[in-house]
Each structure stands twice: as structure tokens, then as C-alpha cells.
Amino acid sequence: MAAAANGPRRPPLHRPSQGSASASRRCGGPGAALPLPSAAAGAAMASYTKAAQQWATFARAWYLLDAKMQPPGKIAAATVMRLEGRHKPIYHALSDCGDHVVIINTRHIAFSGNKWEQKVYSSHTGYPGGFKQVTATQLHLKDPTAIVKLTVYRMLPKNLQRRTMMQRLHLFPDDVIPEDIQNNLLQEIPQPRVVPRRLDEYTPEEIAAFPKVWIPPKDFRRR
Amino acid sequence: MAAPSLLRGGLRRLFTGLFGTGWASPPTRALREVMEVTEGNTTTIEGRIIEDAQAPAPPNPSGQCPICRWNLKHKYDYVDVLLLSQFIRSDGGMLPRRITGLCLEEHKKIAVCVQMAHRAGLLPNHRPPLPEGHIPKKHKLNREIPPRFPSCFIQTTHLCSWSLGILFFVQDPAILKGASRALR
Numbered sequence: 465m466a467a468a469a470n471g472p473r474r475p476p477l478h479r480p481s482q483g484s485a486s487a488s489r490r491c492g493g494p495g496a497a498l499p500l501p502s503a504a505a506g507a508a509m510a511s512y513t514k515a516a517q518q519w520a521t522f523a524r525a526w527y528l529l530d531a532k533m534q535p536p537g538k539i540a541a542a543t544v545m546r547l548e549g550r551h552k553p554i555y556h557a558l559s560d561c562g563d564h565v566v567i568i569n570t571r572h573i574a575f576s577g578n579k580w581e582q583k584v585y586s587s588h589t590g591y592p593g594g595f596k597q598v599t600a601t602q603l604h605l606k607d608p609t610a611i612v613k614l615t616v617y618r619m620l621p622k623n624l625q626r627r628t629m630m631q632r633l634h635l636f637p638d639d640v641i642p643e644d645i646q647n648n649l650l651q652e653i654p655q656p657r658v659v660p661r662r663l664d665e666y667t668p669e670e671i672a673a674f675p676k677v678w679i680p681p682k683d684f685r686r687r
Numbered sequence: 688m689a690a691p692s693l694l695r696g697g698l699r700r701l702f703t704g705l706f707g708t709g710w711a712s713p714p715t716r717a718l719r720e721v722m723e724v725t726e727g728n729t730t731t732i733e734g735r736i737i738e739d740a741q742a743p744a745p746p747n748p749s750g751q752c753p754i755c756r757w758n759l760k761h762k763y764d765y766v767d768v769l770l771l772s773q774f775i776r777s778d779g780g781m782l783p784r785r786i787t788g789l790c791l792e793e794h795k796k797i798a799v800c801v802q803m804a805h806r807a808g809l810l811p812n813h814r815p816p817l818p819e820g821h822i823p824k825k826h827k828l829n830r831e832i833p834p835r836f837p838s839c840f841i842q843t844t845h846l847c848s849w850s851l852g853i854l855f856f857v858q859d860p861a862i863l864k865g866a867s868r869a870l871r
Contacts, residue, residue, distance in 0.1 A: 533829055574829035605826055657831065660766035662809045674769040676742045677753040678787050686777075 521554060524632075525563045526648040530639075530655060531612060532569040535576060538656035539567065540615040546653065547620065547629040560625070564632045565653070566645055571608040571637040575600065585614065608637035752790040760793075765803035765832060768810060775801055779813040807832050 512520070527546050531539050545551050549561035575583070583600040603610050612635055620626045634645060680686070724731045750756035754763075763770055774782055774789070774797050781801060784794045804810050807830060817823070 533831060535831060535833070572829055574831035576831050576833040580828050580830070601828060604828070660807065660809055661768070662811060663768040663772055663813075664811055666769065671769060675757075677745070677757050677759070677770065677773060678789075679742060680786065684786060 522561070525650045526645070527563055527565050527651055527653050528649050529565060529567045529653040530569055531567050532572045532655075533574045533659045534655055534657050536573045536612050536615045539573070539612060540619045542653050542656055543567065543616050543633065544619045547616075547632060557621075557623075557625070560628070562629050562632060564634065564648070566634045566636070566641065566649065567612055568636045568639045568641060570612045570635050571604075573612065580604075585610075609635035752788055752793055754789065754793045754797075763800065765800040765807065766809070767800075768804055771797060771801050771804055772810065772813070775810070775813055777813060778815040779805055779810060803832050806830050 529539060529543060543565045546565050547562045548557075549555045549559070549563065552561055555561055580601045581599060584597050585600065585603050586595070586597045588595050598606075600611060613630075613633070616633055617626070617630055620629055720735050720737050722731075722733055722735055724733075745753075745756035747756050747758050750758075754760055759770070765771070774787055776782060779801075781794070781798050784791070787794070789797065801810075805813075
């Protein structure tokens with residue numbers, strides 16, 4: 465089985481230092497002592513069957529992304545990379561090589577600046593007088609997944625594949641996921657923004673270890 | 688009305704006699720911790736004065752303000768809540784400069800960082816007391832402060848990391864030099 469799963473069979477290289485008996489041996493496989501990088505790669509890939517390698521290359525994976533305290537734009541940028549399949553070396557726009565992305569905690573996204581009050585999401589029902597404008601706050605209260613959904617939709621390429629990719633996006637406002645999706649998850653995408661620690665997330669030991677940079681006077685009454 | 692003014696004048700003279708000349712504030716007392724000890728039939732409740740533990744010596748004792756004394760000029764940010772929380776009251780406001788000893792520019796910088804930390808939600812327990820009967824909003828929207836420069840260009844020198852221990856507690860110059868080089 466190991467011999468059959470080797471890389472492409474190469475004709476034995478002539479090694480003048482050794483005798484003619486070894487030169488007639490077939491090269492290839494982990495038994496060969498040639499320091500060639502291609503032979504080393506062939507030896508490494510020899511541990512997977514062809515079917516397993518095909519599966520690993522072309523299967524559609526499920527990724528998890530936690531949107532807690534993250535800006536929705538950065539979340540969408542990481543998501544769109546995975547939905548299109550651009551993170552794969554086999555990417556082609558027509559190959560339909562995108563993966564599934566599950567975003568949790570969309571209720572806890574964080575906008576910078578005053579976007580909660582200033583960012584406006586507009587829509588038109590198609591009927592006269594049907595132009596609606598809502599702020600990000602109002603939209604988020606009405607539907608906690610809408611902001612991330614719209615951000616991802618607008619960041620995807622504007623072609624017919626966009627709707628298919630949106631079908632592979634799964635949004636959840638909290639960290640409660642259906643069990644069948646939870647069983648599919650393969651890997652977690654790292655969060656794009658490093659979330660700073662709150663004061664109540666520090667242990668009392670860490671707070672005690674931090675030195676006091678100023679000493680209050682004896683008659684100071686701390687309020 | 689002659690009678691009430693006479694009364695008021697008499698009362699004021701009484702009070703000034705009690706506190707001495709001028710309208711001085713009552714004498715302040717140090718912070719005390721209430722201890723209750725029960726031994727058999729006797730329960731002793733006493734207030735023990737809390738003594739602050741001796742703080743380690745600052746690396747630059749010749750500095751004018753705490754930030755200069757601890758060599759923290761240009762080294763802190765809004766995420767260093769352990770430092771910022773030392774200069775704020777329990778309701779989130781800044782302590783006066785004459786008490787903390789900060790110089791004016793550092794006081795302003797710390798005030799700005801405290802404002803940013805409040806906005807980012809990093810000081811959840813330093814909120815102003817709300818009036819009774821106030822119903823808080825059900826939803827709380829998270830806000831974040833975007834980085835001033837992309838993280839790929841600048842090496843952060845946040846104090847709330849392992850390097851703090853090396854800066855503050857290790858006085859050996861060789862190790863300090865290595866730590867400062869690592870920070871840079």
C-alpha cells in the first residue's frame with residue numbers, strides 16, 4: 465500500500481559511488497536516501513491516499529468567527545475572503561470553491577466613532593413614498609444580524625455568485641448555534657481586532673501587582 | 688423681620704465658636720475598615736485604619752509628576768486601565784491635579800485616555816450614580832476605538848503586559864536594557 469501511494473515513479477538516478485546492484489533499484493518512497501526536495505515532498509505526501517488528498521483540497525469547509533466587540537467591516541472582510549475561496553491556492557472565480565462561514569455574537573458588534581447614531585441604512589419598498597431610512601441603532605435593535613449581513617453582501621463581488629455565497633453565510637445574534645451546524649465546524653477564524661481587557665477582567669492579583677504611581681495624602685478621602 | 692435675623696446671627700456665632708475662626712471643614716479621618724469580632728457573649732465592632740502597603744520606589748525619583756517619576760511619558764494608552772484607574776473617582780471623573788500631583792499636560796492626556804476608556808466600555812464599575820427610579824435602557828451598544836495607526840506599522844508598548852513587571856520590579860540595568868530593546 466505504501467509503495468502504491470508514492471509520488472510519480474522516477475527512474476533511478478545513477479549514483480556512481482555505489483555499486484551497480486543499488487543502481488538497478490527503483491527510486492522513490494520513504495526508503496530512498498536522496499536529499500532531493502521533490503523526493504522529500506513525495507515522501508511526505510505518501511501518508512495520504514489520493515482520495516483523502518482530493519477531499520482535503522476540494523471539500524467545502526465550515527469556519528466559525530466570533531464578532532464580539534469587533535467592527536463589522538473587518539468581520540466582513542475576513543468573511544468575504546473565505547466565502548469567495550480566496551484563501552485557497554486552487555481559487556478561481558468560476559470554481560465555486562467558497563466555504564461556509566458561521567458568525568456568532570453579531571448582537572455584540574462594535575462600531576467606531578458615532579456610527580451607531582450617524583450611519584444610515586436606506587431602502588425603498590418600490591411604492592411611492594416608500595423610501596425608508598433608519599440609523600444603525602434602529603436597524604440593530606430591529607434585527608441584530610442585519611448590519612453584518614448587509615456589510616458582507618455589499619463587500620462580496622457584484623455578480624451572480626453573490627447570492628450563492630450569501631447562502632453559505634450563517635449569522636447568529638448570540639453564541640447559540642444549532643447542533644448540526646456546530647458539528648460541521650472545522651476551524652475558528654482569528655478575530656480581526658484585539659479586544660482590550662476591561663478593568664473587571666483583571667484578577668485581584670494583577671491589580672495588586674501593578675504599582676501605585678502616586679500616594680494619596682493622609683487626609684485624602686476617597687469618594 | 689427682626690427676630691429671625693437675630694436668631695440667625697446668634698446661631699452663626701455659636702457655630703464659629705465650635706470650629707474656630709472662619710468656616711473650616713470638619714477634620715478628616717483616614718479610611719477605616721469595620722471589623723466585627725464575636726467572642727462568646729461579647730461582640731466587638733471596631734474601625735481599623737487601613738494602612739496602604741509601601742509602594743516600590745519609582746525608577747526616576749527626580750521627576751515632577753508621577754508619570755515622569757515612573758518613566759511612563761508617551762508610553763501609555765487608553766487600554767492601560769490599571770494605570771488610568773488610579774486617577775479616577777468611583778463615578779468615573781478625574782481626581783484634581785493638586786491631589787494627584789500630575790503636571791498639566793499629563794493630566795490632560797490622562798483625562799483624554801480616561802474618556803476613551805469610558806467610551807470603549809473598559810471601566811464598567813466607574814459609572815455615575817443614577818437617580819432612583821431610573822429605568823436603564825435595555826440595549827447597550829458596544830463602541831470601539833480604532834487604532835491610530837495600523838498595527839503592522841507600530842509596535843505597541845502597552846503596559847498591561849509582561850513587560851511591566853520587568854520595567855518596574857527589576858532594577859538590574861542589564862535586564863532592563865534587554866526589556867526596553869524588546870519593547871522597541
